[in-house]
Amino acid sequence: MDWVFxxxxxxxxxLTGLLYSLFAIGLVLVYKASSVPNLAQGGLTMVGAYVVLAxxxxxxxxLWLAIPLAAVVMFGLGFGIERVALRRLAGRPVVMxxxxxxxxxxFLRGTTLAISGGTSRSMELGVSYEPLLLGDIFISRIHLVxxxxxxxxxxxxxxxxxxxxxxxxxxxxxxxxxxxxxxxxVERGVGLSWALASVVAVAAGVIWGEIQGVDQALSLxxxxxxTVAVLGGLDSILGAIVAGIILGVIExxxxxxxxxxVGGGSRELxxxxxxxxxxxxxxxxxxxxxxIERV
Amino acid sequence: xxxxxxxxxxxxxxxxxxxxxxxxxxNLAVFLLLIGLAAPFILxxxxxxxxILPWLIWTAAALxxxxxxGWAGQLHLGYAAVMAVGAYSAIHTxxxxxxxxxxxxIGGLAASVIGSLFAFAALRVKGLYLALTTLAMxxxxxxxLTHSPTISGGSHSSLQAPTLALLGQQITSDxxxxxxxxxxxxxxxxFMLNLKRTGLGRALVAVREKDFAAAIxxxxxxxxxxxxFAASSFIAGVSGALLVATFYFLAAPEQFSVxxxxxxxxxxxxxxxxxxxGSYFGVALILLVxxxxxxxxxxxxxxxxxxxxVETLAxxxxxVYGALIVIILMIEPLGLGKLYGNIRDYLMTWPxxxxxx
Numbered sequence: 001m002d003w004v005f006x007x008x009x010x011x012x013x014x015l016t017g018l019l020y021s022l023f024a025i026g027l028v029l030v031y032k033a034s035s036v037p038n039l040a041q042g043g044l045t046m047v048g049a050y051v052v053l054a055x056x057x058x059x060x061x062x063l064w065l066a067i068p069l070a071a072v073v074m075f076g077l078g079f080g081i082e083r084v085a086l087r088r089l090a091g092r093p094v095v096m097x098x099x100x101x102x103x104x105x106x107f108l109r110g111t112t113l114a115i116s117g118g119t120s121r122s123m124e125l126g127v128s129y130e131p132l133l134l135g136d137i138f139i140s141r142i143h144l145v146x147x148x149x150x151x152x153x154x155x156x157x158x159x160x161x162x163x164x165x166x167x168x169x170x171x172x173x174x175x176x177x178x179x180x181x182x183x184x185x186v187e188r189g190v191g192l193s194w195a196l197a198s199v200v201a202v203a204a205g206v207i208w209g210e211i212q213g214v215d216q217a218l219s220l221x222x223x224x225x226x227t228v229a230v231l232g233g234l235d236s237i238l239g240a241i242v243a244g245i246i247l248g249v250i251e252x253x254x255x256x257x258x259x260x261x262v263g264g265g266s267r268e269l270x271x272x273x274x275x276x277x278x279x280x281x282x283x284x285x286x287x288x289x290x291x292i293e294r295v
Numbered sequence: 296x297x298x299x300x301x302x303x304x305x306x307x308x309x310x311x312x313x314x315x316x317x318x319x320x321x322n323l324a325v326f327l328l329l330i331g332l333a334a335p336f337i338l339x340x341x342x343x344x345x346x347i348l349p350w351l352i353w354t355a356a357a358l359x360x361x362x363x364x365g366w367a368g369q370l371h372l373g374y375a376a377v378m379a380v381g382a383y384s385a386i387h388t389x390x391x392x393x394x395x396x397x398x399x400x401i402g403g404l405a406a407s408v409i410g411s412l413f414a415f416a417a418l419r420v421k422g423l424y425l426a427l428t429t430l431a432m433x434x435x436x437x438x439x440l441t442h443s444p445t446i447s448g449g450s451h452s453s454l455q456a457p458t459l460a461l462l463g464q465q466i467t468s469d470x471x472x473x474x475x476x477x478x479x480x481x482x483x484x485x486f487m488l489n490l491k492r493t494g495l496g497r498a499l500v501a502v503r504e505k506d507f508a509a510a511i512x513x514x515x516x517x518x519x520x521x522x523x524f525a526a527s528s529f530i531a532g533v534s535g536a537l538l539v540a541t542f543y544f545l546a547a548p549e550q551f552s553v554x555x556x557x558x559x560x561x562x563x564x565x566x567x568x569x570x571x572x573g574s575y576f577g578v579a580l581i582l583l584v585x586x587x588x589x590x591x592x593x594x595x596x597x598x599x600x601x602x603x604x605v606e607t608l609a610x611x612x613x614x615v616y617g618a619l620i621v622i623i624l625m626i627e628p629l630g631l632g633k634l635y636g637n638i639r640d641y642l643m644t645w646p647x648x649x650x651x652x
Contacts, residue, residue, distance in 0.1 A: 037423050037426075084625075085621055085624075085625060088625050088628075089624065089625070089628060092628050094370075094422045094423050094426075095364065095370055095426075095564065095568070096564065096624055096628050098370070098423065098426055099560060099561060099564045099620060099624060100620070100621060100624045100625075102557055102560075102561070102620070103561065103617050103618075103619075103620025103621040103624065104617065104621055105617070106557075106613060106614075106616055106617030106620065107614055107616075107617025107618050107620075107621055108617070109613065109617070110610050110611070110612070110613030110614030110615070110616065110617050111610075111614040111617075113606070113609075113610035113613070113614075114606075114607045114610035114611050114613075114614050115607070117604065117606040117607070119606075223430070223431070223434060226427060226430075227431075230424075230427060262442060265438065265441075265442060268434055268437075268438055269434075269435060269438050271431075271434075272431040272432070272434040272435045272438070273431075273435070275427060275428070275430075275431040276416070276428055276431045276432065276435075279416070279419070279420055279424050279427060279428045279431075280416070280419055280420075280428070283419075283420055283424050
C-alpha cells in the first residue's frame with residue numbers, strides 16, 4: 001500500500017469527519033440539556049442553508065451579513081420549536097419525543113422545499129475549488145474551512161459552557177429537578193439548547209451546502225451525524241469532535257478497501273456498522289458520561 | 296346513545312374477558328365488516344384500489360408494528376426492511392413455482408427469521424439506543440437489497456410480481472385484490488384483538504412496563520421480546536408480500552426504504568400505541584390526508600385563479616405529513632385511538648353522565 005495515498009485518504013477522511021462533527025454538535029447540544037434525541041437536525045441544517053440562500057440570493061445581501069442574520073433567524077426558530085412543540089411533550093416516553101422530532105424533520109424539509117423548490121442550488125462561498133497541495137497530498141480547501149469552523153465552534157462551546165449561562169445549561173443536563181429547585185429556568189435552558197443547535201445547523205448547512213449543493217440531500221446527513229454523536233457519547237462535545245475524526249478516517253480508508261470487494265457504496269454500510277457496534281459494545285460512547293440503562 | 300352500558304353486567308370471568316365487553320362495540324365491528332364486504336359494490340374501483348386497499352394492507356402492517364412497539368414497548372425503526380424481506384422472499388418463492396399460499400407463509404417466516412435479528416439488539420439496549428440500532432440495521436438491509444442482484448436485480452431495477460393466485464384461482468379483478476387485502480387485515484385485527492385476552496399479550500405488556508418487574512413475576516422477558524419481534528415480523532412479511540402482489544405489482548428497494556419505516560412508525564404513534572382502532576385511524580391520516588390536502592390546494596388555487604408552482608405542489612404532501620405528526624402528538628400524545636376512546640367513553644353514559652358526579 002502506498003503510504004502517501006493512505007495518508008491522503010486518512011487526512012481527507014478526518015476533515016470530512018470533522019464536518020460530520022459539525023452536524024453532530026447540534027444533536028449533542030440538545031441531548032446534553034434535555035436528554036431528547038434531536039432527529040430534526042437534518043431538517044434544521046437544510047432550513048439553515050436555505051435561509052442563508054434566501055437572504056443572500058433573493059434579498060441580495062452579502063454573505064458576511066447573510067450568515068449572521070440567518071443565525072439570528074434560526075436562533076429564534078430553535079427557541080420557537082422548543083416552546084411550541086417540545087415543551088408540551090416534556091416527561092413523555094422517548095418514543096413520542098423521537099417521533100415528534102422526526103415529524104418536525106419531515107415538516108421542515110417539506111415546507112422548505114415547498115417554498116423554494118427542490119432544485120439543487122449552490123452556496124458560492126467563494127472558496128477556491130483548487131486543491132491544496134501538502135507535499136504529495138491533495139487536500140480540499142472547503143473541507144479544510146469546514147473543519148476549521150467545526151473546531152472553532154468546539155472551542156466556542158467549551159468557553160460558553162464556562163460562562164454563567166453555560167453553567168446553568170450544564171446544571172440542567174446534570175439534574176433538571178435539582179436545577180429547577182435552585183431557580184434555574186429549565187424551560188429556557190432547553191430552549192436555548194435548541195436555539196444553539198439551530199445556529200450550529202446554519203454553519204453545517206453553509207459548509208455542506210457548498211460541498212454538495214443546497215438541496216434535500218442535506219438532511220441525509222442524519223445517519224452519519226447520529227453515528228458520530230453516539231460514538232462520541234451523546235452528551236459530549238469533545239466526543240463529537242473525536243468521533244467525527246475517527247468515523248471519517250474509518251469510512252474513507254475502509255471504503256477504499258471495501259468498495260472493490262462489494263461493488264461500491266460501502267460507506268453507508270461502514271457507518272451503519274460503526275453505529276451498531278458502538279451501541280452493542282459501548283452504548284455510552286467514547287466520552288459519554290451517562291450509563292445507559294442496559295436490559 | 297349506541298353505547299349503552301345499562302344492562303351490561305359482567306358476573307363471571309368468562310363474560311368479563313370477552314373480546315367486546317359492550318355489545319355496541321361488537322355491533323359496530325360487525326357493521327363495519329359488512330360495509331367492508333359490500334364496499335366493491337358501493338365504491339368505484341378507483342377509490343377502492345387506490346385508497347381503501349393500501350389503507351387496509353398498511354393497517355395490517357401497522358398493527359404488526361404496534362405489537363412490538365405498542366405492546367412489547369420495543370422501538371423499531373427498521374420495519375420496512377422486514378417487510379421487504381417478506382416481499383422479496385415471497386416473490387422469489389412464487390417464481391420458483393410454489394403456490395402463493397405457501398409462498399406468503401414462507402415470506403412471513405423468512406421475515407420472522409430476519410426480524411428476530413432485530414430482537415437481539417433489543418436484548419442489549421432499549422429506548423433511544425434501540426431505535427438507533429434498528430435504524431442502522433434498516434440501512435444495512437437497504438444496502439444488501441440494492442447491492443445484491445440475486446435478490447432485487449440491482450440498485451435501479453424492480454422485480455415483477457407474478458399474478459396472485461389463491462386456492463387455485465387467479466386473482467386479477469379489482470374486487471379480488473380488495474378482498475385479499477380485507478381478508479388479511481381482518482385476520483390480523485382478530486389476532487390483535489385476541490392478543491390482549493391471552494397470556495402472551497399480558498406478558499408483553501408486563502415486559503413493556505418494566506422488564507425486571509416482569510422477570511420477578513416469572514415472565515421471561517428475553518423469550519417474549521424475541522417472540523414479539525418474530526410475530527410482528529411475520530405480519531410485516533406477509534403484509535409486504537401482499538402489498539407488492541395487490542398494489543405495487545413491482546418490488547423495488549425504494550418501496551421499503553428508511554422513510555417507509557419512519558412512516559409506519561408515524562402511523563402507529565399517531566394512531567396510538569397499543570390501540571387497534573387507533574392504527575386504522577393513524578394509517579388513514581398519514582396515508583390519505585396529505586394527498587387530500589394537496590387536492591384541496593390544487594382546487595383552491597384553480598378557484599382563486601392563482602398559479603401554484605409545480606414543485607411547491609410536489610412538496611406540500613410532505614409538509615402536511617410532518618405537520619400532522621407534530622400536531623397530533625401535541626394535541627394528544629396517546630394518539631387518535633385515545634381521542635376516539637375519550638369520545639366513546641363520553642357517549643357511554645351520555646346524556647346521564649352528570650348523574651355520576
